[in-house]
Amino acid sequence: MKFVSRLNLVWLCAAMIIAGPVAAQNAVEQGLTIAKERKARDSGWNNSVASMTMTLRNSQGQEATREMRVSSLEMQQDGDKALTVFDSPRDVAGTAFLSFSHAMEADEQWIYLPAVKRVKRIASRNKSGPFMSSEFAFEDMTSFEVEKFTYNFLREDKYEGEKVFVMEQMPQDEFSGYSKQIVWIDQAHYRVRKVEFFDRKGDALKTLEFEDYQSHEIDGKQFWRPYRSFMYNQQTGKSTELKTNSLEFEQGLDESDFDKNSLRRAR
Amino acid sequence: MTKPQLVSAAVMLTAAFSAAAEIEIGGSASAEGRYFLQDALYPGQPRSQVSVAIEPEFYTEWNDGDDSLLVRPFARYDQRDDERTHMDLREFQWLHVADNWETRVGVGKVFWGQTESLHLVDIINQTDMVEQVDGEEKLGQPMVNFTTYGDWGTVSAFVLPYFRERTFAGPEGRLRPPTPIYGDRAQYESGAQQQHLDYALRYQNSLGDWELGVSFFDGTTREPELTTDFDEAGQSYILPYYAQVKQYGVDLLKVQGAWLLKFEGIYRSGQSEDFTAAVAGFERTTVGVMGTNHDLGFLMEYQFDERDNNFFATGQNDLMMGVRWTFNDIDGTEVLAGYIQDLDESGTYSGFIEASSRMTDNWRWKLDAYFFSADVVDTYLYMRRDDQVQMTLEYFF
Numbered sequence: 037m038k039f040v041s042r043l044n045l046v047w048l049c050a051a052m053i054i055a056g057p058v059a060a061q062n063a064v065e066q067g068l069t070i071a072k073e074r075k076a077r078d079s080g081w082n083n084s085v086a087s088m089t090m091t092l093r094n095s096q097g098q099e100a101t102r103e104m105r106v107s108s109l110e111m112q113q114d115g116d117k118a119l120t121v122f123d124s125p126r127d128v129a130g131t132a133f134l135s136f137s138h139a140m141e142a143d144e145q146w147i148y149l150p151a152v153k154r155v156k157r158i159a160s161r162n163k164s165g166p167f168m169s170s171e172f173a174f175e176d177m178t179s180f181e182v183e184k185f186t187y188n189f190l191r192e193d194k195y196e197g198e199k200v201f202v203m204e205q206m207p208q209d210e211f212s213g214y215s216k217q218i219v220w221i222d223q224a225h226y227r228v229r230k231v232e233f234f235d236r237k238g239d240a241l242k243t244l245e246f247e248d249y250q251s252h253e254i255d256g257k258q259f260w261r262p263y264r265s266f267m268y269n270q271q272t273g274k275s276t277e278l279k280t281n282s283l284e285f286e287q288g289l290d291e292s293d294f295d296k297n298s299l300r301r302a303r
Numbered sequence: 304m305t306k307p308q309l310v311s312a313a314v315m316l317t318a319a320f321s322a323a324a325e326i327e328i329g330g331s332a333s334a335e336g337r338y339f340l341q342d343a344l345y346p347g348q349p350r351s352q353v354s355v356a357i358e359p360e361f362y363t364e365w366n367d368g369d370d371s372l373l374v375r376p377f378a379r380y381d382q383r384d385d386e387r388t389h390m391d392l393r394e395f396q397w398l399h400v401a402d403n404w405e406t407r408v409g410v411g412k413v414f415w416g417q418t419e420s421l422h423l424v425d426i427i428n429q430t431d432m433v434e435q436v437d438g439e440e441k442l443g444q445p446m447v448n449f450t451t452y453g454d455w456g457t458v459s460a461f462v463l464p465y466f467r468e469r470t471f472a473g474p475e476g477r478l479r480p481p482t483p484i485y486g487d488r489a490q491y492e493s494g495a496q497q498q499h500l501d502y503a504l505r506y507q508n509s510l511g512d513w514e515l516g517v518s519f520f521d522g523t524t525r526e527p528e529l530t531t532d533f534d535e536a537g538q539s540y541i542l543p544y545y546a547q548v549k550q551y552g553v554d555l556l557k558v559q560g561a562w563l564l565k566f567e568g569i570y571r572s573g574q575s576e577d578f579t580a581a582v583a584g585f586e587r588t589t590v591g592v593m594g595t596n597h598d599l600g601f602l603m604e605y606q607f608d609e610r611d612n613n614f615f616a617t618g619q620n621d622l623m624m625g626v627r628w629t630f631n632d633i634d635g636t637e638v639l640a641g642y643i644q645d646l647d648e649s650g651t652y653s654g655f656i657e658a659s660s661r662m663t664d665n666w667r668w669k670l671d672a673y674f675f676s677a678d679v680v681d682t683y684l685y686m687r688r689d690d691q692v693q694m695t696l697e698y699f700f
Contacts, residue, residue: 101664157509159562295452
C-alpha cells in the first residue's frame, strides 16, 4: 500500500514536471510537441514483416476476410516504404501493393496484377479511396509523419483508465479525405489509442480504435504495435477489423526489397 | 556425433528437405458461354459456343526464396471450334534472385507498356487470339532473361529461342475473315522459321511522377501480315506471314494529381512497310463519387498507325473513350466499358463491356460483351455480325 502511494507520488511529480511547462505553451505548440514525441518514440524500428487478417463487414452483416502480408521499411528523413501481398480472396492472390509514403509530397503507389504481369502506377491524389474495399483509406495505411498535419492540443483525459492527451490534427494535403482527426494518445508510451475522422464537410465519418498493444524490443528500445485495429464508419455502418497474426522485426530488409522488381516477384 | 545429435541432425535435414520440396498449388478453372447476337456471316459458324478451361499453378522455392520454380499449364476445350480447343504452357520458369540482378529461364510472360486500349510496345509474348477478342491473353514464351537494377533504373535483356505462332479461330469459329486463317501453314522470312533467335532489351525507371520505358526488339514479328494461297483443291485460304523486324519502343506515364497521362510509341521496320504507331491519352479517377465509396475513372486514348492495310492494326486514326467503375464493395465488383471510333470512317467503330464480381471467396462471375461495326472494307467489316455476349464462371483454388 505504501509502495503504491509512493508510486502515485512519483507519477504525480512526473506529470507536474511535464504538464507544468507544457501548460504554458499554446495549444498549437503543445500539439506539435506531442506529435514529435510520438514520432520520436517510434523511431528506430528499421524493418518488419507482418501477417494480417482483415475482416470486412457491411451494414447487412455480410462478412468477408482477406489475408495479407505486409513488409515495412522505416526511412529516415522520409516517409516509410511498405509492400503488401494479398493471399486471399483467391482471385486476387498474388496482387501486391507498393507504397512510398512522403511527409510533404504526394505518396507514390504501384499495384502489381499477377494475371497480366503488369505493374500499374496509382494516381496519388486518390489517397482518400478505400484500401482493398475496406473502411481504411489508402492514406490511413501510410506511416505517421509529423509534417503531414498541423496540430491543436485539446485536453488531457482518461481513456480506458489511462491518462491520455487528446488533440486535433488537420491534414496538410489538400487531397486528403479528411478535414480533421481527433487522436487519443496515451501519456505513458505516446501510443495512439483512438482516432475520430471527420470528412471534408466536417461531419463525423469514422472511428478507429487500437487494441492489444504489444511491445517489441529492438536495440534496447521498446516499440509498441497494436495487434488489433477496428475501424467503424458511422455514415455507412460498415466496419473493418485488422488483426496481426504475426509480427517480426529485424528481418534484414533494405530498399532493394521495396522496388518494382521486388513488387513483380512478390508472392 | 552422439546419438541425440545424430537424431536432431536427421530431423533438421528432413525438415529442411520437406520445406524445400513444399509445393504450393493454386490456379483457376472456368466455364464460359458465348452468344452471338446476329446470325453468322459465313457458313459453318455457330450462333453460340460453350467451353471450359483450367489453369493450375504449381510453385516451389528453395535457397530461402532466392530460387523458385513456377509451372502454369493451361487448357481449354471448346464445344464448336477445334482451333479454340487448345493447350499451352503459360509458364515454366526458374527464377533466381540476387542482390542487384535476377535471371528468369524457361517459359514466361512479360508485359511492357502503360496504355489501356492498345499495347504497342508489348512484344515479348504472342497473342493467344482464340482466347479473347481483346488480345490480352498471351502464349508462354521460351526465354533466357537477365535483369539488373539499381538507383539508375532497370535493364532487362532477353534471348528468345523459339517463336510462338498466333492462334486463330477455325472454320467452326466466329471472329474471323470469310475464310479461316491457317495459322499452322505460316510462312516466315527467316529460313530458321520458328527456331529463329530473337533478342530484346528494355530500360525502365521511375523518376518522381514519371514512369519511363525504352525498348528494342530484333526478331520475328509477333503481329503477322496476312496473305492468300491456294490449297491442292484450288481453294483459296489465308495464311500468316511473319517477317523479321526491328522495333523501337517508348512508353511513358506521368502522374498529375488524379490524372494519369499515358503514351506509347513504336517504330517498326522489316515488314511490307516501315511505320510508326502511337497511342496517347489519360485516365482520370474520381474517388467517392456522389457520396458513395465507388471510384469512377474516365479514359480517353488516341490511336495512330501509319499502316493502311494490316488486318490487326485497327487503330489507325481512332479515338477510344472509356469508363472504369470500381464499386469498392466486398465482392470486388468492377465494370470497364469502352467505345472506339474510327475518325476517318464514321461507320467503323467497336465497343466493349467487361464486368465482374465475386460470389464467394472462390467464385467469380464475368460478363464480357464486344460489338463491331464497319461499312467499308475493314477488319470489323468481316466481323460485323460477330457482336457477342460472354458469361464466365470462374473458380479459384
